[in-house]
Amino acid sequence: MRSNAKFVFPSGTAWVMLVLAAESIGGLSKRHGRDEAKGSLIELIDSDQIKTVATAEMLGEEVFGIIPNTETLARMEEYSLLAGAEYSWAVVWQKPSGELLVDLVAEATFKQAQEVASGTLSLEEAVGAQAWREHSGVTTDEPGTLPASDADAVAAVDTADEGDPIFDSIPGGDEGAGDEPVFDAAGDEPVFDDEAVDFGDEDAAPVAVEPEPGFDGTAGFEEFDEESGPVTADDTAYAPAEEEAVLLENQEQVREVIARRFLSEDLDLDVRLDEFNATFAIGAPVVQIEVPQGATEWLGDQVAQLNRQANADLAQLRWAHEDELRTLYVNLMSAHVEQVIRDVATDREGSRYKALKDGTEAAHRERESEKEQRIRTRKAEIVQDYEAQAKKLAEQAALQAEIQYKERNRSRMEREQADAVAEIERVLENSYSHDRQEILRVRRSDAALKMQVGTTRIFEVLAEKQKAYLEAEEQRLGQWKAEIQRIVDDNRKADIAQAEALAEHQRTTDEIGVLRRELEALLESIRNEHADRIRRMEDELDRNRKDAITQMQARETEWQHSLSLEKEKTDSATQRNTDLLQQMEVVEDSVKRRYEARLEEMAADKESYASELARASEIQSRYNKMLIALIVALPVLGGLAGFIGGAAMGG
Structure with a gap:
């Protein structure tokens, strides 16, 4: 189809073919083989001398496409049945997935196809202006011409598409036994995936009954390709009424019924799998x-x-x-x-x-x-x-x-x-x-x-x-x-x-989980009790500190009063008791150092009091005793000094 340049749109992506309804010529299937004209047509289609195309939709509508190249038109001209038939122009283009789409665009005659092939009639005039605009890829400013870049693109497309299996002839043109139609399948690959198919093979020939040298035991049999696509109900659209059976929905059912079919004789012999499946196709243990x-x-x-x-x-x-x-x-x-x-x-x-x-x-x-x-x-x-x-x-x-x-x-x-x-x-x-x-x-x-x-x-x-x-x-x-x-x-x-x-x-x-929960509860209670005890001891320590300060202040007041009285008594003997005073200063310094050391010790005891709650009471008691002793010792020392001074002055 791509090589038929007269019927290729300038875009290089769409092609034109003739579409013929089988009904318009009274049907065209294997059962019409006894008719001289139709039998010859079927042989020409099988031998690919008349190139045909059919998709699943076309088979369902009982129509088929004809690629109007020079050889096909010449062979068609020999038959008035085809020369006088009513055709339609169809535009064929291909999706990126490889699926072929067919669009009927206008009525056609065999004479028009000959004129387009000979160049006396342009493709644009044949298919109509609308189809030309939609598929040609040519702008309206320069109808009928292509820029150089577009021509190169078309050539590239043609080159890239050479050998496309979609348009290659498919072997098996002589297949189909008895009254089977010429369009139901073309070779081992069934035509049920919307791909263009040529009906027949140039090398196809009837298989002789007597084996030839090198006969492999399979000639004359059609073997279904296990890898081919599904078969639709359209495959049986042309089956004769006298041999109608239950239509097979897909190729799985086809393979379940018929494995090989003998096509070169009129005995209607085939190798069926239904009995085999019923006998041997049992489930696995x-x-x-x-x-x-x-x-x-x-x-x-x-x-x-x-x-x-x-x-x-x-x-x-x-x-x-x-x-x-x-x-x-x-x-x-x-x-x-x-x-x-x-x-x-x-x-x-x-x-x-x-x-x-x-x-x-x-x-x-x-x-x-x-x-x-x-x-x-x-x-x-x-x-x-x-x-x-x-x-x-x-x-x-x-x-x-x-x-x-x-x-x-x-x-x-x-x-x-x-x-x-x-x-x-x-x-x-x-x-x-x-x-x-x-x-x-x-x-x-x-x-x-x-x-x-x-x-x-x-x-x-x-x-x-x-x-x-x-x-x-x-x-x-x-x-x-x-x-x-x-x-x-x-x-x-x-x-x-x-x-x-x-x-x-x-x-x-x-x-362990129970013990962990119990231990956590115990630790929590101990922490709470310890915090409560620390809080009580701190409160008690604050009270004791305040009481001690109060007592010390009171005693200091009394001591200051006593000192004032004693100072009046000793003022007169100040000069006389310089040595004694110096001794007293030494004693006071010593007492002061001892007092400061004790204060530092008390401060240290205060800091460790929180961690040694058991010793807090004893330390406080000792601290109070020392204060009392100091308070008592100072007047005694003062009295002793006065006594010594008086004794010295009296002596």
């Missing part, structure tokens, strides 16, 4: 080891993981065995179908079917050899009837009436002769077709019987293989069960010990 009662979560997880591994291994083994059985079944059935085809072939020497065919051909040739004689006889009979009628009329009328009658009825006589020839040919053809259908019926009946017998024998072979596979699977199942049970038994004691250790650990953890 399942390992389900229950977790012992009271087992830990770890052991349960291990058993579940082993169950999953065992089931996956058994499922994989079952799938592999089913694949082997399916492959063996398909290969055996394929070989059996080939043998059945050879057995019922009409060209195998010594076969009853060749004898039937030869007899039919001989009878047909004999009838053909008698054809001219029968025609001459029939014509002579008609002439005799004509002459007899003329003579009868001649006897009744004049010669003029006879001549007029002959002239007037000559054309009728010739027409009756031609009709007689056609009737004889029709009878011969019907007889030959009836004989061929009888032979085909006998062949199909015998082929069906042979297929049933062969299928039964093949199923016996497959049953033996399946028995061996089932034994292997049972052995694998037993191994997995034994292995899982061994692991459970090996880990049961450790699991119980672990459970007991976990329980003991939990009990110890609970006890």
Whole structure:
């Protein structure tokens, strides 16, 4: 389609093709193969001499696209059925995902397509102005031309798209058996993903019944591609009414029903998978080891993981065995179908079917050899009837009436002769077709019987293989069960010990938690009590300090008063008692140092009082005693000094 330059838009991303509705030409499927014109068209489409395109939507609408290149138009011109048909122009473009979109834009004729291909009619005029604006990529300022950059882009697109598998021909043009339509599938890849498909392959050819050198045992069979996309219900849109069955929704159902289909004969033989699936497609054995009662979560997880591994291994083994059985079944059935085809072939020497065919051909040739004689006889009979009628009329009328009658009825006589020839040919053809259908019926009946017998024998072979596979699977199942049970038994004691250790650990953890909470409560009460005691002792210390200060102030007042009195007494002896005063100063300094040291000691005791509450009372008592002693000692010392001074003065 990309190489058909006359029908490519300047944008390089859209193409034009002809769309033909199959209904407009009376249908076009395999069942019309007996029609000479339609049979030839189907062969041309299969051989890709007429290039066609169809998407799933087009198949659903019973239409197909024709790529109007020179070769296709030349072959179409040979058939008035196509030359005089009604077409539509369709624009095809591709999404980034690769999906093809088809848009019908205008009515078309075969002559217009020829004119566009020859260059006498522009593509813009053919598809219409609106479609040209939407898809050409050409601005309205310079219609019909492309800038150099756009031309390069178009060339780059064309170069990049060379070899695009979407537009490559797909092998399998001769596929489709019996009355299957020419458009339902083109090769092994079904046309159900909106991709353009060419119907047929240039190299496709009917497969001979007798094996050729190098015959691989699979020629003449259609094998479904397991990797191809889903099949939609549109795939059966062209199926003939007389062979309608339940429509297959997707390719999975197709693969479940038919594995290979024989296409080069009219026996309608295929290798079906429904009987195989019903007989051999059984589920894989399942390992389900229950977790012992009271087992830990770890052991349960291990058993579940082993169950999953065992089931996956058994499922994989079952799938592999089913694949082997399916492959063996398909290969055996394929070989059996080939043998059945050879057995019922009409060209195998010594076969009853060749004898039937030869007899039919001989009878047909004999009838053909008698054809001219029968025609001459029939014509002579008609002439005799004509002459007899003329003579009868001649006897009744004049010669003029006879001549007029002959002239007037000559054309009728010739027409009756031609009709007689056609009737004889029709009878011969019907007889030959009836004989061929009888032979085909006998062949199909015998082929069906042979297929049933062969299928039964093949199923016996497959049953033996399946028995061996089932034994292997049972052995694998037993191994997995034994292995899982061994692991459970090996880990049961450790699991119980672990459970007991976990329980003991939990009990110890609970006890520690209780003790921790009790200890925290006890510590909190001790802290509260200690804080209360400190607060009481600080209050008591403040009271004692205040009392001591008050007492000291009172005693100091008394002492000052006493000193004043004594000072009056000693003023007169001041000079006399200088030495004594010096001694007193020394004593006072000593007492002062002792007093200051004691004060420092008391300050230290005060600081340590908070941490040594038990010694606070004793320290306070000693402190009070020392103060009292000091207070008492000072007057005594003063009196002693006065006494000494008086004694000295008196002496």
